[in-house]
Amino acid sequence: MxxxxxxxxxxxxxxxxxxxxxxxxxxxxxxxxxxxLKIIPLAAASLAALCLPPLLLILGIVDPAWFAGWRDTSSLSPAFVASVYAALSAGFFLAALALTWPMRVRFALAxxxxxxxxxxxxxxxxxxxxxxxxxxxxxxxxxxxxxxxxxxxxxxxxxxxxxxxxxxxxxxxxxxxxxxxxxxxxxxxxxxxxxxxxxxxxxxxxxxxxxxxxxxxxxxx
The missing domain is CATH 3.10.310.50 (Diaminopimelate Epimerase; Chain A, domain 1)
Structure with missing residues (x-):
């Protein structure tokens, strides 16, 4: 107060x-x-989910083969790659949302x-x-x-x-x-x-x- x-x-x-x-x-x-200012963490999380997964995959920083387990990594199906992409997007969204949710962070970023x-x-x-x-x-x-x-x-x-x-x-x-x-x-x-x-x-x-x-x-x- x-x-x-x-x-x-x-x-x-x-x-x-x-x-x-x-x-x-x-x-x-x-x-x-x-x-x-809840729009700030939502915007940050959406941006992270949209931009980081393709960037990491294109640069080779993350390889879908890491998540293949015992599968043959020489021919991963598009569906499997898409599922990895979706998982990365969800993870980045939640991580960014958690990091930017505190009130002081929202106002610092706004x-x-x-x-x-x-x-x-x-x-x-x-x-x-x-x-x-x-x-x-x-x-x-x-x-x-x-x-x-x-x-x-x-x-x-x-x-x-x-x-x-x-x-x-x-x-x-x-x-x-x-x-x-x-x-x-x-x-x-x-x-x-x-x-x-x-x-x-x-x-x-x-x-x-x-x-x-x-x-x-x-x-x-």
């Missing part, structure tokens, strides 16, 4: 403090990983573009699923962090982007990722909340009626 109750309390307090200075709403989501693509999708889904786009003045902000994907994103609603550019969150994202890299996930969210509140309080100060439209607690997916 990356975040304990104390971490949740720290982030909730930071959100509550920030929202006292603005009419905007801040919502935080943390996930261990946006996708389990291209950054694939990991971040999944994380961006989950961030967008979270923005919509939690109704961040339904605040009264369209001033909701999602702060999203995916640990294994090494990915952070801040998504603001259209009311905010009418006044600021998306690049305004660059410092918040940089500081957030630095803290996440050190496994200080609560600190990462607390820092990002503070940076977001500076932008929101400047452009969206609190009003006389300032309802709390979104929960102040951190959501773990």
């Amino acid at each position: 990356a975040l304990d109750p104390g971490d949740h309390a720290q982030v909730s307090a930071a959100i509550a403090d920030a929202e006292r200075t603005t009419s905007g709403e801040i919502f935080c989501v943390f996930t261990e990983a946006a996708d389990d 291209p950054k573009s694939l990991r971040h693509g999944h994380a961006e999708r989950v961030a967008t889904e979270s923005f919509l699923a939690h109704g961040i786009h339904n605040t009264r003045d369209r001033t909701g902000v999602l702060i999203f962090l995916s640990r294994r994907d090494h990915f952070a994103e801040i998504i603001a609603d259209e009311g905010i982007y009418e006044r600021v550019e998306p690049e305004v969150w660059a410092d918040a994202l940089e500081g957030m990722l630095e803290r996440a890299k050190a496994n200080d996930f609560a600190g990462a969210f607390t820092f990002a909340v503070g940076e977001c509140s500076k932008v929101l309080s400047r452009h969206f100060p609190p009003r006389g009626d300032n309802p709390n439209e979104l929960p102040d607690h951190l959501i773990e997916l």
Whole structure:
């Protein structure tokens, strides 16, 4: 578990403090990983099963005669050679699958573009699923962090982007990722909340009626 109750309390307090200075709403989501990336071991195993057996047979590294037992190896039938090929394919498939199945291996092998693509999708889904786009003045902000994907994103609603550019969150994202890299996930969210509140309080100060439209607690997916 990356975040304990104390971490949740720290982030909730930071959100509550920030929202006292603005009419905007801040919502935080943390996930261990946006996708389990099972496609990686399956792809690696399929590639090994397709490529290694013919390569080994063509190069003579593996000889079907080794598996002939007491048969006459001078004239092995095509069916026997095919059965050896099938056995090699199955063996390589299972071996590659076992080697690449651990989660840390999957994420080490997965291209950054694939990991971040999944994380961006989950961030967008979270923005919509939690109704961040339904605040009264369209001033909701999602702060999203995916640990294994090494990915952070801040998504603001259209009311905010009418006044600021998306690049305004660059410092918040940089500081957030630095803290996440050190496994200080609560600190990462607390820092990002503070940076977001500076932008929101400047452009969206609190009003006389300032309802709390979104929960102040951190959501773990």
